[in-house]
Amino acid sequence: MDPRSEVLLRQAELFQGSLLIAGAPADGLLAELPQAQAWTWHAGDQAQLLGRFPGRCHHGVDAPQVPFDSAVLFLPKSRELAAYLLNALASRLAGRELYLVGEKRGGIEGAAKQLQAFGKPRKLDSARHCQLWQVTVDNAPVAQPLESLAERFELALPDGPLHVVSLPGVFSHGRLDKGTALLLDHLQNLPSGHVLDFGCGAGVLGATVKRRYPQSQVTLLDVDAFAVVASRLTLAANGLEGEVISGDGIDAAPQDLSVILSNPPFHTGVHTHYQAVEDLLAKSGKILRKGGEMRLVANSFLRYKPLIEAALGNCETRAEAQGFKIYRAIRG
Numbered sequence: 001m002d003p004r005s006e007v008l009l010r011q012a013e014l015f016q017g018s019l020l021i022a023g024a025p026a027d028g029l030l031a032e033l034p035q036a037q038a039w040t041w042h043a044g045d046q047a048q049l050l051g052r053f054p055g056r057c058h059h060g061v062d063a064p065q066v067p068f069d070s071a072v073l074f075l076p077k078s079r080e081l082a083a084y085l086l087n088a089l090a091s092r093l094a095g096r097e098l099y100l101v102g103e104k105r106g107g108i109e110g111a112a113k114q115l116q117a118f119g120k121p122r123k124l125d126s127a128r129h130c131q132l133w134q135v136t137v138d139n140a141p142v143a144q145p146l147e148s149l150a151e152r153f154e155l156a157l158p159d160g161p162l163h164v165v166s167l168p169g170v171f172s173h174g175r176l177d178k179g180t181a182l183l184l185d186h187l188q189n190l191p192s193g194h195v196l197d198f199g200c201g202a203g204v205l206g207a208t209v210k211r212r213y214p215q216s217q218v219t220l221l222d223v224d225a226f227a228v229v230a231s232r233l234t235l236a237a238n239g240l241e242g243e244v245i246s247g248d249g250i251d252a253a254p255q256d257l258s259v260i261l262s263n264p265p266f267h268t269g270v271h272t273h274y275q276a277v278e279d280l281l282a283k284s285g286k287i288l289r290k291g292g293e294m295r296l297v298a299n300s301f302l303r304y305k306p307l308i309e310a311a312l313g314n315c316e317t318r319a320e321a322q323g324f325k326i327y328r329a330i331r332g
């Protein structure tokens with residue numbers, strides 16, 4: 001069980017009523033709290049939770065429209081996202097209890113200060129390298145619409161400015177990542193057909209490709225519901241069409257692709273996870289059509305080349321700059 005869930009269960013008597021667990025991990029917590037419901041924006045956690053607790057799990061960027069008497073937020077990595085989620089929960093909890101749980105190395109101590117906007121926060125427990133905080137919501141805020149928190153910026157690309165709309169918690173919120181910037185400089189001569197932007201974030205790569213190769217069909221995929229919404233907003237801001245899918249890993253992607261394009265993930269929360277990218281590389285040969293191409297950017301220290309060679313039999317390092325490499329491999 002997630003250590004944060006274990007800390008909650010040390011105080012299980014507080015959580016026996018109708019509780020909303022926001023950012024719920026995909027563990028057995030719901031089995032221990034029979035009246036609780038889960039809200040997650042992570043497609044993989046949602047799929048796992050739904051399998052075990054059908055009817056008790058909600059997915060998306062908005063707090064679910066189900067009644068709840070108290071709520072607990074599992075602290076996300078992004079401070080802006082935590083602020084949005086706490087506001088959304090507190091706006092539904094006037095006079096009632098809001099809890100926050102998180103790992104010390106995830107910044108729970110500092111994040112708990114965000115509870116001061118609603119009342120007087122109290123630390124209830126500290127164990128398993130985590131802390132549990134509580135506030136009675138005396139000052140219930142008005143819910144902030146998510147779009148009011150969007151960061152909008154423009155990229156000066158050779159074919160004209162691209163408007164990017166990013167949302168709290170989305171990778172590289174409000175600015176262009178250096179790795180993504182390098183890949184944007186190396187998008188020449190892509191095969192035409194169906195392009196996948198894997199781990200699309202705010203949709204920078206997918207939108208750029210759709211504009212540059214308008215004949216191509218573009219699919220953008222991300223595990224994070226906030227990234228999915230941001231990508232849709234980015235496409236719309238540029239008058240572009242594309243399919244945006246919420247899904248966990250390459251198994252959620254369409255088949256018979258001409259191009260896989262990615263600045264792949266390797267961090268989730270405070271932990272490092274290579275599983276999604278290892279799967280992407282290993283299965284690329286199955287979902288690319290013959291002659292299809294995978295083009296990736298990655299930190300130079302990540303040893304992806306042998307994995308790509310094992311999957312596709314070739315891998316060219318097309319560029320290297322500022323600690324990043326561009327890899328290109330063709331399915332023969």
Ligand SMILES: C[S@@+](CC[C@H](N)C(=O)[O-])C[C@H]1O[C@@H](n2cnc3c(N)ncnc32)[C@H](O)[C@@H]1O
Pocket residue numbers: 044170171172177180198199200201202203204205221222223224227247248249250262263264265266276
């Ligand atoms: C390094 S970011 C790149 C974002 C965007 N393509 C860019 O270049 O700005 C990686 C993205 O992969 C997403 N991601 C992480 N794990 C994933 C998974 N299992 N399946 C799909 N997307 C995932 C993250 O949410 C994040 O948006």
